[in-house]
């Protein structure tokens with residue numbers, strides 16, 4: 091169940107009164123203004139909004155890449171907004187899988203090695219890491235591309251490798267910032283199909299920013315960023331009527 | 336180490352750049368090694384010159400005589416090639432102001448011990464035949480206008496009377512570094528005209544040894560041999576010979592130091608710049624690493640390690656090749672006659688290794704620091 095009115099009580103992700111201001115050349119931009127959000131385990135949320143409305147800002151805060159000006163974010167009981175930079179890094183490694191629009195992969199590492207990166211931070215043995223990486227690449231359908239370098243992959247395949255890396259350590263939730271933004275329709279559909287599989291079959295929690303209504307349509311709910319806060323689109327009622335997609 | 340693959344993947348990212356960076360360390364340390372060897376060779380040259388000869392004097396003081404009978408005994412000592420003896424005459428030519436040293440020399444052995452003084456053979460033969468003959472240095476001859484054939488009166492001070500000598504020969508130094516202001520005459524004449532007490536004594540002995548390495552041992556043996564006798568000796572290396580060179584070697588050392596400093600400073604700038612560029616190029620990758628959960632410190636060490644590996648590998652190769660090179664050069668006979676010992680001292684190898692390491696650290700420091708400070712959100716926004 092996704093809420094934007096701050097009324098949730100035991101949700102997986104709980105955002106309360108989130109404020110983010112940037113100052114640029116003496117001028118202050120108030121991007122997020124008292125934003126509330128509740129997301130439960132297994133939810134698939136799409137964020138939409140015009141360029142500059144603060145979608146990326148929100149995702150960065152949720153992923154512990156940045157700290158808010160005010161307000162709090164609690165994930166599975168951890169108040170990440172009061173963590174130190176170092177603690178946040180450790181928390182990220184355990185709980186968040188990132189998929190950005192581009193520049194996700196290290197070009198000098200193979201697909202396998204890229205997916206393995208988050209596991210290097212764990213205490214898993216080499217053979218355990220191998221098993222996990224092979225499983226993740228299997229889920230995204232790239233078992234036959236493990237030894238390829240990013241430049242030998244198509245854009246869609248690169249994003250699938252990125253998704254494999256995001257899920258390989260089985261994080262609490264996935265944050266995707268326009269993962270299909272750079273892809274053609276067909277590749278975008280493939281990625282969306284993959285994300286839906288993750289949500290449905292693997293019960294992943296996914297928060298995704300997108301400009302593409304077709305993509306947003308696949309989510310359980312689409313939230314619009316408007317004047318620094320989230321607003322439900324009319325889709326919520328339909329999604330509930332039709333059940334989980 | 337599980338990060339090794341990432342580290343090496345980054346290192347080999349741009350092979351040409353890697354090669355050039357390695358090459359700069361290689362070249363710098365190669366130069367360093369060769370310069371260190373040259374400097375060592377020059378200072379070894381001093382030492383060799385200084386210890387090739389020993390001076391044996393009376394233990395009490397230089398002016399006390401020692402028995403002439405010691406010559407044979409010293410000659411018997413293992414490692415002694417030649418022994419010659421000299422006496423100080425201390426006479427005056429015309430005016431006490433005109434000081435120059437006069438020595439009574441042993442004509443049979445003198446030239447074997449002092450090969451750096453060159454006398455034309457014909458003149459030397461004439462000198463040998465002439466009991467009252469003398470050999471003067473070229474500078475001395477110039478100073479007083481002495482010519483071969485001149486008859487020169489020297490007023491004795493220690494040994495009374497006016498001694499007249501025939502200038503039979505003029506000597507020169509082999510390479511301009513020798514003292515050309517001495518006046519030599521025959522010990523035989525000195526003994527003949529001198530007082531009774533000098534007939535069985537000499538002023539000092541100069542000993543030439545077969546191997547400079549043995550000089551300290553031979554010096555000890557000589558002094559040991561005459562210990563507890565009425566004429567105890569004090570034997571030392573001929574340091575005076577070396578001190579003349581000392582200044583020039585100092586200059587070479589300073590020059591080498593300056594060249595070396597400039598090379599390492601340039602190396603530092605070049606490497607720091609290369610590392611900075613290489614880090615700036617992969618800002619987004621470093622950001623992704625951090626997003627995935629790599630700590631700031633880990634990222635710092637990645638950059639640092641890259642710079643260090645280049646420094647250590649390139650530097651070690653440079654030092655090794657310079658060692659091989661100098662080892663090869665030291666086999667060349669032509670060179671060996673000029674610079675007798677060519678090898679990089681261990682201490683210099685250590686200094687070179689430390690320098691390379693330090694340059695690696697310092698040049699990695701700035702880029703590593705900025706990589707550490709990098710914020711994921713900024714890095715991913717700007718690309």
Ligand SMILES: Nc1ncnc2c1ncn2[C@@H]1O[C@H](COP(=O)(O)OP(=O)(O)OP(=O)(O)O)[C@@H](O)[C@H]1O
Pocket residue numbers: 112113114119121139140141142143144145146147148716
């Ligand atoms: N580090 C920053 N310093 C100053 N202003 C910033 C900074 N980051 C973001 N902003 C500003 O905050 C606002 C929101 O930016 P954000 O990137 O969150 O928007 P967005 O919704 O993701 O836009 P887009 O759809 O173009 O990706 C923009 O006006 C942006 O210029």
Ligand SMILES: [Mg+2]
Pocket residue numbers: 145146147267
């Ligand atoms: Mg954005």
